[in-house]
Amino acid sequence: MERVVVVTGAAQGIGFAIAEAFVKQGDFVAIADLNYEAAVKAAATLSNAKGYFLDVTSEDSVKAFYNELFDDKGTVDVVVNNAGLQFISSVEEFPIEKWHLLVDVMMTGPFLMSKYALPEMKRKKFGRIIHISSAHGKMPDKYKSAYCAAKYGVLGLSAVTALETAQDGITVNAVLPGPVRTELIERQLPKLAEKDGTTIEEALNHHILGKQWMKRLLEPEEVSATVVFLASKEAAAITGEQIGVTGGI
Numbered sequence: 118m119e120r121v122v123v124v125t126g127a128a129q130g131i132g133f134a135i136a137e138a139f140v141k142q143g144d145f146v147a148i149a150d151l152n153y154e155a156a157v158k159a160a161a162t163l164s165n166a167k168g169y170f171l172d173v174t175s176e177d178s179v180k181a182f183y184n185e186l187f188d189d190k191g192t193v194d195v196v197v198n199n200a201g202l203q204f205i206s207s208v209e210e211f212p213i214e215k216w217h218l219l220v221d222v223m224m225t226g227p228f229l230m231s232k233y234a235l236p237e238m239k240r241k242k243f244g245r246i247i248h249i250s251s252a253h254g255k256m257p258d259k260y261k262s263a264y265c266a267a268k269y270g271v272l273g274l275s276a277v278t279a280l281e282t283a284q285d286g287i288t289v290n291a292v293l294p295g296p297v298r299t300e301l302i303e304r305q306l307p308k309l310a311e312k313d314g315t316t317i318e319e320a321l322n323h324h325i326l327g328k329q330w331m332k333r334l335l336e337p338e339e340v341s342a343t344v345v346f347l348a349s350k351e352a353a354a355i356t357g358e359q360i361g362v363t364g365g366i
């Protein structure tokens with residue numbers, strides 16, 4: 118039976134691969150993204166998806182999004198909190214607006230998306246919430262203070278939500294990807310190289326692949342398979358967990 122799946126930040130990258138994987142197995146996916154035009158375009162390439170505008174940092178936008186989704190589909194079964202972004206700077210130079218933006222998108226956003234999905238999930242006694250954290254949810258890297266703070270923080274949110282909903286047919290888990298071939302990685306390389314005074318190749322090896330055992334960027338589809346599994350019936354007893362898809366770190 119078709120489920121109603123929300124994937125935030127799904128206009129591209131890992132989120133789009135997750136949306137594609139859910140549609141392939143027969144679900145409807147709401148591609149909910151700050152970039153509305155890209156969300157609509159991405160949804161048009163899938164057989165059972167719709168693009169929605171969503172700014173996960175705004176409570177009003179989150180409420181308006183769920184109202185629109187409930188008007189369209191009547192319910193929500195799965196929420197994947199995937200929207201994210203990176204900003205590279207040392208702590209002493211980190212602009213406060215960027216700090217707030219990263220924490221708002223990757224920690225407060227998942228909180229708001231969970232808060233407004235849970236009443237419907239509790240009513241129907243079924244729900245799956247999956248947070249896309251990062252290997253940087255457990256491991257620091259230079260110049261990524263806000264990113265690491267948000268990615269460590271969302272693991273706390275995930276565990277508490279799992280505990281609060283454990284007897285309601287709802288599971289809440291976090292997936293911690295290693296380096297994945299997307300724009301998020303491509304955009305940060307020049308800045309990392311500039312900070313360290315190295316080439317882009319050296320920055321890739323030092324910051325991104327240096328600590329990873331497989332020494333390769335992962336493909337978005339390698340992350341989406343785990344997300345789809347966590348949302349499945351077979352994963353009903355898995356909650357409050359943190360699952361790395363890292364290539365070894």
Ligand SMILES: NC(=O)c1ccc[n+]([C@@H]2O[C@H](COP(=O)([O-])OP(=O)(O)OC[C@H]3O[C@@H](n4cnc5c(N)ncnc54)[C@H](O)[C@@H]3O)[C@@H](O)[C@H]2O)c1
Nearest residue numbers: 126130131150151172173199200201251294296297299301
């Ligand atoms: N790429 C990696 O190596 C990697 C590794 C670990 C974790 N992650 C995490 O995976 C997730 C997806 O990353 P990606 O590499 O696909 O990034 P990406 O930059 O390719 O895509 C991110 C998407 O999030 C959307 N977005 C940004 N702010 C938003 C907001 N306020 N509201 C709604 N949507 C918003 C963007 O418009 C974009 O479509 C992020 O949470 C990221 O931190 C990525």
